[in-house]
Amino acid sequence: MKPKITLKNIAKEFDVSISTVSKSLKNSHEISIDLKQKIQEYAKKHHYKPNSLAVRLQNQQTKTIGVVLPNIVHHFFSTVIQGIEEVTNQRGYNVMICLSNESYEKEVLNIEMFTSGSVDGLIVSISKETQKKNDYSHFNDLIEDDFPIVMFDRVNDKFECDKVIIDDVSGSINATNHLIEIGCKKIALITTPKHITVGTLRRRGYVKAIQNHGQEVDIDLIVEVDERENIKEQIEDLFDNETPDGIFAVNEVYAVSAMNVARERGFKIPEDISIIGFTDGPLSRLALPPLTTVVQHGYSMGKKTAELLINRIESKEEFKPQKVVLSTNLKIRKSTKSL
Amino acid sequence: MKPKITLKNIAKEFDVSISTVSKSLKNSHEISIDLKQKIQEYAKKHHYKPNSLAVRLQNQQTKTIGVVLPNIVHHFFSTVIQGIEEVTNQRGYNVMICLSNESYEKEVLNIEMFTSGSVDGLIVSISKETQKKNDYSHFNDLIEDDFPIVMFDRVNDKFECDKVIIDDVSGSINATNHLIEIGCKKIALITTPKHITVGTLRRRGYVKAIQNHGQEVDIDLIVEVDERENIKEQIEDLFDNETPDGIFAVNEVYAVSAMNVARERGFKIPEDISIIGFTDGPLSRLALPPLTTVVQHGYSMGKKTAELLINRIESKEEFKPQKVVLSTNLKIRKSTKSL
DNA sequence: TTTTTTTACTCAAACGTTTTCGTAAAAAAA
DNA sequence: TTTTTTTACGAAAACGTTTGAGTAAAAAAA
Secondary structure (H helix, E strand, O other): OOOOOOHHHHHHHHOOOHHHHHHHHOOOOOOOHHHHHHHHHHHHHOOOOOOHHHHHHHHOOOOEEEEEEOOOOOHHHHHHHHHHHHHHHHOOOEEEEEEOOOOHHHHHHHHHHHHHHHOOEEEEOOOHHHHHHOOOHHHHHHHHOOOOEEEEOOOOOOOOOEEEEEOHHHHHHHHHHHHHHOOOOOEEEEEOOOOOHHHHHHHHHHHHHHHHOOOOOOHHHEEEOOOOOOHHHHHHHHHHHOOOOEEEEOOHHHHHHHHHHHHHOOOOOOOOOEEEEEOOOHHHHHOOOOOEEEEOOHHHHHHHHHHHHHHHHHOOOOOOOOEEEEOOEEEOOOOOOOO | OOOOOOHHHHHHHHOOOHHHHHHHHOOOOOOOHHHHHHHHHHHHHOOOOOOHHHHHHHHOOOOEEEEEEOOOOOHHHHHHHHHHHHHHHHOOOEEEEEEOOOOHHHHHHHHHHHHHHHOOEEEEOOOHHHHHHOOOHHHHHHHHOOOOEEEEOOOOOOOOOEEEEEOHHHHHHHHHHHHHHOOOOOEEEEEOOOOOHHHHHHHHHHHHHHHHOOOOOOHHHEEEOOOOOOHHHHHHHHHHHOOOOEEEEOOHHHHHHHHHHHHHOOOOOOOOOEEEEEOOOHHHHHOOOOOEEEEOOHHHHHHHHHHHHHHHHHOOOOOOOOEEEEOOEEEOOOOOOOO
16 A cells, blocks of 8 residues: 655655644635645545544544444344434444444453544444343443443343333234234234243233233243244244234244245235234335234334434533433334224 | 543653653553553553554554445445455454445545545545546546555446455346246346446346347346335336346346245246345345345455455555456245246 | 834644653662 | 673653744834
8 A cells, every 4th residue: 555645754844833724725714825736636636545543543532423233133223223324424423333243242352442542432233142141241341431331222220320221021022912903813822932021021911912912821822932943934833832913023034934834825915914024124015915013113223223322421510310212113014904 | 531541641640751651551661660650550441542543643554454345235345345344354454344325425435534644545436426427536546656555346447456346247147047947938127227327237248148148138138226216106107018037137136026026926936037136145045935136255255355455555565456356156045937 | 213013823732542751769789 | 700681761852733832033112
């Protein structure tokens, strides 16, 4: 690579001081028009770009916010990012994303690198491994130092920081209620193992809804999917032993998988079995029939998260962490019977 | 936020010089064990972290590479990132991702910010808008300055830089050939408008395959999907006028949409119509029947891309740009008739 | 003519590191 | 005892910027 051109280089070229060059490029009135022009031309010709590290070190702010995500395969996270970008760009910040890949170690590393001066604030959604290990020590220092940080979706209540979550419980109650209302008698739940927070919350909603209707929760109708194994087979096990007429699945993949299993076993959807998923992504929209689903509004979530963070970064006042709960709504499509 | 703790602070605390502190924290033999210990303890207690901006400015390298992507909703890009991360982490680099959201302006901005000292090298896949505008001036300076940059998937041949692409033409020929071999007589193509490079290349493969078999390309069997409008309706138009017995779609969404339209019109898949998509993502895998598809090996692509970049960054020798073409393979599932 | 103002610069500190070189004092060797 | 070596630290430059203060020289005002 060609050596980088710096103010010093240019200064030497014109036999002036570095500050003269700096001011020329900023079009300062302190410098004669003549010299300014020559310097600007030269700089342009040689592709001068101020070294952002130096600038940021000088200014003591980076105008950048870091985002640490478990993964970006999920459509939901993608939409959240859209929302984050919307707000940050509008307010003059850049966004940098790092992925933890659901790994504890990478999450720690990413946070380390971001918080050592590279960004003004941090947005985090916690990785599965971290949730499983239940080890959050890498956040402690940040919280103690009052580093601006906002958690979203996968949060931990231990921390005194801003949080944005969706109302998983209510969303799940609504979904389950809907299944009950349209006449489902045997409603299965397809969820995650217990250490995944959102899975647990959605399960809670399911249980509540069932109990509110005076029914008992039937353990045999609950599938806890272990993602390390074949998802479809685990759902087939359910159908081997039971014949549900309604399914509530805590994410898109589980919902579509369940729909496929049901259809393969000759169930007509929605005549024989109604299915509701969680998260409105392409899988749900392109399923046949399109899936009724709990819509999470990732975009709003991203916007809210970014707003909280930037407010926090820019405010001088005493900090009072808040928890924003976003409600969901049920998008009714063709995978559920109508009333 | 609490004031950041620096070497200077610590130095004042112990009434020693900054260099003593720096050396202590690096466990230098030049400092007495006693003092080192005290300083290290103090640093730990106060969460000292070296300011990475300062360190990187000093070292003149960031050990970070920037990735500019059009979007991350596509499963394909996600897998590419996995590959990139694999290699970069292994070789001691960090990855930062910025999204252009298919916007020309954001692409320019992202590249600006990355190349002004924040990263040692750049990986780029060009946005749709840039492709449409056909304006690549923001790359010119970089190429002239020999800034390490690798383009993947959506590349532009104008530039003298490393590139990694997949063999879209061959992949499409194979897919179309397969349809011909299993006996399809009227094979439709569902593709993008012409300014999207990959769409054009895949179309070329389709055309070649048809012609190689001595057939004429029937324009009425080609759908150019305009994504600003309803995708499904555009495919329905095809079925209104024609009754294809084979479909080659240039991406997952088009393939699944086509499958849904076909099924809604009473086609049995694959008995009445065979469908092949491009890119092996969750949509293809979870479709019913699962889609036969051209597998792109995003993971390998990411790995290769990162390798090229890091080699480039670390090599002192004369630079000779290369273009790596990755071949695809056809994953045959249930959406196509067997022979 | 002398004083004041303006113009067009330069100086130097600062941001937070790293690292080479220099040097007292203490310890070891002669 | 004197000389050499080792120990333990400090000074200062460097990375590339920004910016307020300082200053000659030129221009304008008195």
